[in-house]
Amino acid sequence: MNPTVDALRATFGNAIGRGLESCGDTIVYVAREALLDAMTWLRDTPEQGYDYLVDVTAVEYRDRERLLEVVYQLRSLARRADLRIKVELDPHGDLTVDSVVPLWRGADWLERETYDMFGVTFRGHPDLRRILMWETYAEGYPLRKDFPLRGRFSRAEQVRQALGANPEAHYSMEELSIAEAYDELPADMKERLRHGERGKLPDTE
């Protein structure tokens, strides 16, 4: 077994769950509360030196009993070693985990994609909004196992929504608040901005 697993367990104790190997890759389960500390330790401890975040994603199993896993691929560029960290979450409960963007800027879009596709909320992410689907997408989270392959809505409903989309919705609220177009916004959008729905109000308000 990879010595990193034992070192992790010695440092974080019970927060480190089982460690296993699959096809030669080392996998360590970490409790959600300890994730940020463990990642910081893995990055900043010289003997570990996992300074490169390869990927962030999530896995939901077909088996309804199994928990949803958020998966982090780490790499130590100097030691040429890989490590896979997993955090288990209840797919029907609270899908929240700490964001690792403070450690790696590269996690920004990866976490956004995981949020977009699985509905996992990353606490502390600077700009957590949908990335591949559009902002007003209402059918849920496409890569969840209870999401049908062709989407939740009927084709007719999908077409109806696409045709009825508000052209202003092509800009995010944040961008609209930058533009002079703010003064010409419809009243309901101004109202949404006023509620602080993304972005700041212009100083004139």
Added chain:
Amino acid sequence: MSKRTVELDLATPGLDARGQPVRVPLGVGDAPDATPPEPDLTGEHMLINLGPQHPATHGVLRLVVELDGETVVRVIPHLGYLHSGFEKLGEYRHYNQIIPLTDRTDYLSPMANNVGFALAAEKLMGIEITPRCTVLRVMACEMSRIISHMVWLGTTSIDLGAFTPFLWAFQERERIYNLQEMWTGARLTTSVTRVGGMMADIPDDFVAGLREFTQTFPRTLSEIDRVLTRNGVWVGRTQGVGALTAAEAINHSLSGPMLRASGVPYDVRRDQPYLDYETYDFDVVVGEHGDVYDRYLVRLEECSQSNRILQQALVRLPDGPVNVADPRVILPPKSRAMNDMEAMIYHFKQVMEGVKAPVGEAYVGIENPKGELGNYLVSDGSAKPVRWRIRPPSFINLSALSKMAEGHLLSDLIAINASVDIVMGEVDR
């Protein structure tokens, strides 16, 4: 003295808002009024929308740019116009049926994507591929690298105002495409690999064709080098633009030429070798400044390194079978499937049930032209993966765009965006 005026009624530009001809003072009368003061524009930011249909965004990428004068204050990229849900589709497909989907992710290097997926599936199933197949896959990867870099070079030089290298680069790409067509029957949607082997062995003329290419390709490279590398316009538009330090590149999880241009000598082929890359003689090309110019130099030099690898692969290409001798993963030949009971059963089971993978998961990263392409497969023991994750190199490289472009001019944003080498099929998947 009264003001003298002259009537302008020659063309519509002389009409005022009510359609009346504009009367222009001739300037001999009273002193003109003091010109109105220039409006104070500091702090007035403008929002520019670039794309999704714009030739310089290299696909359906949309950038909303906040400008202060001509300086970029902020870039907000919008993705997803080409989102096809490949990862979701993969959960409903057998492993071999996923391979055509990989063609369509990074469609500028389809053969390398096929190889990446097949390697991940083979790692998951514990399959050892044959020596001939290994060398053929190396050829597939390096041919892909050359065509992808040629497209990058051509389109980027057009973005920055050089048209001729585009023609040269696309001519070379065309020659590789002819070889791809000879091998797979397709120019773009190659689907060249299968789990445990290849779709087909190379045809008879292939080796001669590829050898001829490797002999003549360096000449084009040196011509491109002569036209661009010391060209004043090219150097002026690329040096010092969009620079990232090594620490920033690592922190942004960049990979491939983007990472190496910043001075990080990391190449998956050398550092976590697959397909026996450690036995080939090639250099890992590393830049120094991490700007657009260094990315250009790295990609140009990588082309000649790929050419070296291709030459070595041609020399060592062994004879022997292409596919593993395992009837559970490789379809029997059609003649046997029609005449032999056992072969027919294997054929039926593979087509109807698919190849089953054991419970487990595997991640394989390969050095694609754009960066590290990862394929992460999770299996629950059935013939379809529970999760197929693509680690998309150009998606992650693109996420550093705002960091690189902020503070530069709008025209530099075009150069920086081009230097990332994105392909939207892969960014959006």
